[in-house]
Amino acid sequence: MASRMLKRAGISPELCEQLKRHKIESCKDLLTHTAFEVMYAAGLSYQKTLGILETVSKVIAPPLTTALELWKHYSDSCFSTSLPALDKVLRGGIPCGAITEVTGPFGCGKTQLCMMLSVVTTLPKELGGLDRSVIYIDTESAFSAERLVEIAQNRFPDYFSSQEKVLQMAGRVHIFREMTCQDVLCRLEKLEEILISTRAGLIILDSIASVVRKEFDTTLPGNLIHRSKLLGQQATTLKYLAHQFNIPVVLTNQITTQIGHQGSGPLTEGDSGIVTAALGNTWSHSVNTRFIVQYVDGLQRQLLVAKSPVAPFAVLNYTIQKEGICMNGNDGEETFYEGTDPSLQPIREVLVLRTSAVPTLAT
Secondary structure (H helix, E strand, O other), X not given: OOOOEXXXXXXXXXXXXXXXXXXXXXXXXXXXXXXXHHHHHHOOOHHHHHHHHHHHHXXXXXXXXXXXXXXXXXXXXXXXXXXXXXXXXXXXXXXXXXXXXXXXXXXXXXXXXXXXXXXXXXXXXXXXXXXXXXXXXXXXXXXXXXXXXXXXXXXXXXXXXXXHHHHHHHHOEEEEEOOOHHHHHHHHHOHHHHHHHHOEEEEEEEOOOHHHHHHOOOOOOOHHHHHHHHHHHHHHHHHHHHHHHOOOEEEEEOEEEEEEOOOOOOOOOOXXXXXXXXXXHHHHOOOOEEEEEEEOOOOOEEEEEEEOOOOOEEEEEEEEEOOEEEEOEEOOXXXXXXXXXXXXXXXXXXXXXXXXXXXXXXX
């Protein structure tokens, strides 16, 4: 809340420009100065300065609410995934104002899901969309405009039958390629004005782990602490943006592999490894909803709703087609399986050994 820009706290544009000359741009900047310092910077009387400080303080103070208000508000604060089975499990769809993470091995469709959600966001509300733009932060150069268009035309063929609507959709997905941790953080801190100017209804960060794991070797002294601090800053900024604009934030994450096999002999082709979501337990607590995607076989994959404040643990089978993610079912009906907490974190994947070398632990 404190990082909110003054122009969004009820301060006039003229006064914002005046304060900006003294490097006072956010609510935090203003409230860290004394009343006399603000009076000098703003060129106002002492009484008017006190009034401004009081106004800004009230804006950033968390408003009082009740469980009843939250209950009534929740049904109107979900973003449909266009996957009826998943929406059903999530009690309406991906929650707005919160962080949703998709984690799993390479090739399970994490980026495909992100692009599909981007298309849905741009759709008119009568078709289940938000009629809004998308902010897509790509840290792996995995985004494909051609694939985005293919998903749109195959998933919603009637709506995207004209080239004009395809171009309009593509023009509303704003791509930012950030390749370092600091670049990602700087982008997030400057995102507020971009969200307003583009009327964005969805933030996607694909992926949160990519640059962090490349830059921080956690075996070196102090790196784990620095990494945790950086992730904390990113999580705080993302939570603020999600809450302030009441929009969903979707992140993709990678996995950490712990090698394990039966017996005491060397690893063989049939051995398996236990994998968990990367970035550790501290990061896991920053995520409101977590999907785990994993392989079943060469074509089949599974999506596990592993963490959610409203949904039970559930498993949904899917494949990746021209139209994106397609849930499996009988007679056109998607099916899902509910169950109790299966410890949620461990995921099993088959390791195909291509060399005689034993793989090292992923960080």
